[in-house]
Amino acid sequence: MNLRPARKESHDSPATATTVADPTHGAQHVAIIMDGNGRWAKKKHLPRALGHKKGVEAVRNIVRAAGEMGINVLTLYAFSSENWSRPEDEISDLMGLLRQYIQSDIEEFVENGIKLKVIGNYKALEPDIVKLIEDALDRTAGNDRMVLAIALNYGAQDEIVRAMQNVAQAVKRGELTPEQIAPEHLNEALDTADLPPLDLLIRTSGEIRLSNFLLWQAAYSELYFTDVLWPDFDKRELQRALKSFGDRQRRFGGR
Numbered sequence: 001m002n003l004r005p006a007r008k009e010s011h012d013s014p015a016t017a018t019t020v021a022d023p024t025h026g027a028q029h030v031a032i033i034m035d036g037n038g039r040w041a042k043k044k045h046l047p048r049a050l051g052h053k054k055g056v057e058a059v060r061n062i063v064r065a066a067g068e069m070g071i072n073v074l075t076l077y078a079f080s081s082e083n084w085s086r087p088e089d090e091i092s093d094l095m096g097l098l099r100q101y102i103q104s105d106i107e108e109f110v111e112n113g114i115k116l117k118v119i120g121n122y123k124a125l126e127p128d129i130v131k132l133i134e135d136a137l138d139r140t141a142g143n144d145r146m147v148l149a150i151a152l153n154y155g156a157q158d159e160i161v162r163a164m165q166n167v168a169q170a171v172k173r174g175e176l177t178p179e180q181i182a183p184e185h186l187n188e189a190l191d192t193a194d195l196p197p198l199d200l201l202i203r204t205s206g207e208i209r210l211s212n213f214l215l216w217q218a219a220y221s222e223l224y225f226t227d228v229l230w231p232d233f234d235k236r237e238l239q240r241a242l243k244s245f246g247d248r249q250r251r252f253g254g255r
């Protein structure tokens, strides 16, 4: 799937034609650990639920901004397989917000060429949410402007184990020997199999850890940590992260 838009050229004056800088700075696939909703609410003496609600507004803005900037794939960590240990009412708030978000934004995805994808074991969510997700996946399957991959009930170790189980089944069927197992086999069995390599992984709220997100895929990604709390993360902050990405020299283990 070729999702990369053509570079925009300025033709205002042929004599001085300049290439408008690529706002993505070459980042095709950007992922975000959206952290800090609770602290945002606490700082403002508001209930945690309002922090999450404001977090959804930030999601909406960043999805729009990423589409405008020409990012090909945006992967968002919305609910981890460890988030089930949160209080029941908070889980219920998060699920309610997810429900509302899909229902209210699906038309915008359809109109704006956004293809929805879900990584993680989303089938364990409540049946009505699974149905909403699967309808949205169907309705946006033909879109090719940007992929919005939402991580739901996602944990990287769980994803890697599921991928390993698939590879082990292939070995059991006699399709390959244990010695033939190569990184490509894992890549092809991961939830992200159809996505381009992860270029940039952003985490908001000042925490400096990966929290079981895209551990395999982040092997050569650039990491960007910001103190900005997720509800305050906007287009300008995304531009800042992409600029930082553009300023780095990626060597992928070479020199």
Ligand code: FPP
Residues within 6 Å of the ligand: 034, 035, 036, 037, 038, 039, 040, 052, 053, 055, 056, 059, 077, 078, 079, 083, 094, 097, 098, 099, 101, 150, 205, 230
């Ligand atoms: C971290 O805040 C955020 C999450 C639990 C995941 C992100 C969820 C949203 C942005 C809302 C729902 C998303 C969608 C796509 C509908 P935190 O509670 O861990 O914050 P804290 O560390 O400050 O307490």
